[in-house]
Amino acid sequence: MSHYVFAPDAGVTLDVQGSEARFPVNRVFCLGRNYPWGDAQDAVRQAPMFFMKPATAVVQAQGELVYPPLTEEFCHEIELVVAIGTEGSDIPEACALEHVWGYAAGLDLTRRDLQMAAKAAGQPWEAAKAFDGSAPITAVVPVSLIGHPQQGAVWLQVNGVERQRSSLDAQIWSVAQIISRLSQSIRLRAGDLIMTGTPPGVGALQPGDVINAGIDGIGQLDVRVGARR
Known part of the structure; x- marks a missing residue:
C-alpha cells in the first residue's frame, strides 16, 4: 500500500453526455493557428505548433468564469476538443481516429497581453495560457453517439454579438x-x-x-465572466 506525504488530489474529470460516468482528464495539449486568419502565415501551411495547459486548468463550462489576475486583456478562443481514449505513439494518420473516445467544445482562455509581451521578449508564454480555469469544456460526447464529425459550425457570441464563426471543415489540420x-x-x-x-x-x-x-452537433456553453479580483 502506498503512503503519501499528503493526500493526493482526486483528479480532474468532465461530464459525459448521456451518462453518469465521468471522463478523467490526464494532460491538455493545444494547437495554435489551425484556421485561416487572413494574414501572411496563411499563405504557407505551417507545421503544427503545440503547447500545453495543466489538467487543473480544465473546468466544466458552466456558471461563472473567474477573471484571472495579472491581465487587462482576457481573451476567448472557441475550439473543438478531442478526448483520447486509447494510448499510442507514432500513430498512423489512417488509424488515428481509433484513439478518440469523444469530442467536446471548449474555450482556450488567454491572457493576451502577457502572451504578446512574452513573444516580444522572446520568452515562453506559458503564463498566458496555463492559469487556473483557463480551459472551460462542455460535456464529452462519446464517439459511439456522434461518430467523428467532419463538419459543423464553430461559433462564439459575447453579449449576443457574434465574434467568431467558422466550421470544422475549415481547419488546416484535421483531427x-x-x-x-x-x-x-x-x-x-x-x-x-x-x-x-x-x-x-x-x-x-x-x-x-x-x-x-x-x-454544432457537439456541445454548447453559456457562461458569464466574473469580477476582477
Missing part, C-alpha cells in the same frame, strides 16, 4: 493529422485532451460579459 503528428513527439495516453485551435475573431472579455458558444 487525424493532429493526433498523428502529436503522437510522433509524445506518447498519447487515455484521458488526454487536445484543443484543436480557434477561428479568427478572438477578442477581449470584460467582467459581466455573457459568452454563448459552441460547435
Whole structure:
C-alpha cells in the first residue's frame, strides 16, 4: 500500500453526455493557428505548433468564469476538443481516429497581453495560457453517439454579438493529422485532451460579459465572466 506525504488530489474529470460516468482528464495539449486568419502565415501551411495547459486548468463550462489576475486583456478562443481514449505513439494518420473516445467544445482562455509581451521578449508564454480555469469544456460526447464529425459550425457570441464563426471543415489540420503528428513527439495516453485551435475573431472579455458558444452537433456553453479580483 502506498503512503503519501499528503493526500493526493482526486483528479480532474468532465461530464459525459448521456451518462453518469465521468471522463478523467490526464494532460491538455493545444494547437495554435489551425484556421485561416487572413494574414501572411496563411499563405504557407505551417507545421503544427503545440503547447500545453495543466489538467487543473480544465473546468466544466458552466456558471461563472473567474477573471484571472495579472491581465487587462482576457481573451476567448472557441475550439473543438478531442478526448483520447486509447494510448499510442507514432500513430498512423489512417488509424488515428481509433484513439478518440469523444469530442467536446471548449474555450482556450488567454491572457493576451502577457502572451504578446512574452513573444516580444522572446520568452515562453506559458503564463498566458496555463492559469487556473483557463480551459472551460462542455460535456464529452462519446464517439459511439456522434461518430467523428467532419463538419459543423464553430461559433462564439459575447453579449449576443457574434465574434467568431467558422466550421470544422475549415481547419488546416484535421483531427487525424493532429493526433498523428502529436503522437510522433509524445506518447498519447487515455484521458488526454487536445484543443484543436480557434477561428479568427478572438477578442477581449470584460467582467459581466455573457459568452454563448459552441460547435454544432457537439456541445454548447453559456457562461458569464466574473469580477476582477
